[in-house]
Amino acid sequence: MKVLIAGTGFAAEGHAQAFRAAGATIAGIVGRTPHVVAELAQKLGIPHAGIDWSEALRICNPDIVSIATPGGAHYGPIKQAIAHGAHVFCDKPMTATADTAAELHRLADQAGVKTAYAASFRYAPGVLHAKQLVAQGAIGEPTEVECISHFNLERGIPFGWSHRREDGGGRLNNNFTHTLSIVASVLGDRILSVMGEVRDDLERAPIVQGVHNFATRRDFMPKDLNDPTLEWGTSNVEWSYTVMARIESALASKPVSVLFRHGGLVPRFHEDHIVFYGREGAIYVEGHYGSGQLHLFDKSGKWRAMPLPDDIAARIPDTKGETEQCWHYLAREFTRDIRGEPHEDYPTFREGAQYQQIIELIRTEGNWTSLD
Incomplete structure (x- = not known):
């Protein structure tokens, strides 16, 4: 299976190592800054490095996309990946709003692609x-x-x-x-x-x-x-x-x-x-x-x-760092499911969308009773 990664930071490198450990090939990586994405691609031995997500989807034709950017940058790339027919592995938060998270959950279900939501601890x-x-x-x-x-x-x-x-x-x-x-x-x-x-x-x-x-x-x-x-x-x-x-x-x-x-x-x-x-x-x-x-x-x-x-x-995966261990665990179960192999349950966009709705409810703080 081929994986395309969005992001160039700590999570991007961690996701790449997790999917390699699960037996997948990292086909490409996309970031915002040309020299940063090029340096990371060289460091990790990734063949395609670029700043255009649409182009990377076309060139790499991934089976899986791994979204390792901050939550505010998730919506567009995930929507394009679903339309491409790729399975999606997304770090938390799923998106910046409940509405966009619910939309992506619905689109993934309609497209029949599998999703993993990395609330992975x-x-x-x-x-x-x-x-x-x-x-x-x-x-x-x-x-x-x-x-x-x-x-x-x-x-x-x-x-x-x-x-x-x-x-x-x-x-x-x-x-x-x-x-x-x-x-x-x-x-x-x-x-x-x-x-x-x-x-x-x-x-x-x-x-x-x-x-x-x-x-x-x-x-x-x-x-x-x-x-x-x-x-x-x-x-x-x-x-x-x-x-x-x-x-x-x-x-x-x-x-x-x-x-x-x-x-x-x-x-x-x-x-x-x-x-x-x-x-x-x-x-x-x-x-x-x-x-x-x-x-x-x-x-x-x-x-x-x-x-x-x-x-x-x-x-427990044999890798350093508790965050990295949990990414490896989730990537392993996700790829097993995609291959049709026995696997443990894992969080999907169902949980991701639900959690964003819960977070918005909490932020309204609408449950205080005034004692004036």
Whole structure:
């Protein structure tokens, strides 16, 4: 299978390596800046490099397109890829708006192409382990979940797509998508209701030239944020959020209550974590995306650190970095499905469109009751 990649940053390189590991050939890569896309194509040994997406679709004739650009740049390339008949692997967020995400979901269904939505930390080892334990009844009937994270991001990170709603920025698009996918993978994806609050406590960021790779953006931070010559861009997205949801689960007789709490600019005191509570115990997974040690509280009345089962360890791709591992996992299952081989379930544009609708609902903050 041939893959065409949109993007030239950290995600583009990660997607290329993931699809190669899954047995696909990277036929081409497209970016905005000619010398940047040419250098990355040479580095990765990709035959076609260009800045014209339509031309690349025609020349490369891909079986799969991999969308590795910021969310605001997804809509056009995905729509063209679907019309071309290519299967689509898209990083989150799916698009910058709920309407465009729903449209692409509908178009993909009508065209009969397969889609993968890379809210992919559901494949972190601790999450896979938690899913297995919950299904086995280790905590009894699930009752509630909490997902807590504090990133303490630097206020000097250069102004870019992550600061702009229209470009797919914001912590809901780039953090909540993962944690919601994690909880849905463990409990089930029937999300009954949701409410939330968001806050932009950053407000502005310095404008710096030369940033092309999201992973190296910190290298461009100004040394002095009080420098009077600095230019500033205005943030229009949330950097913190609190969301509550109710999820129907085949494992529970009542809807499961879920709390998602994220502070993008504040420091953590204890470890970020995800906890699944049940009537007979609890599962605590270290790390904001469940990639750390798993602890089980059961009928013994004590917490125990649990080793990762051999069957799960054998499924984890052998590559560095938790983000890269999850991309590899998803690309593997996606290509297996396209080939007609046995595969695990994976998130598609159904989830991508649903998550964008949920994010827009949360951003309206329409659930406050005034006590005047």
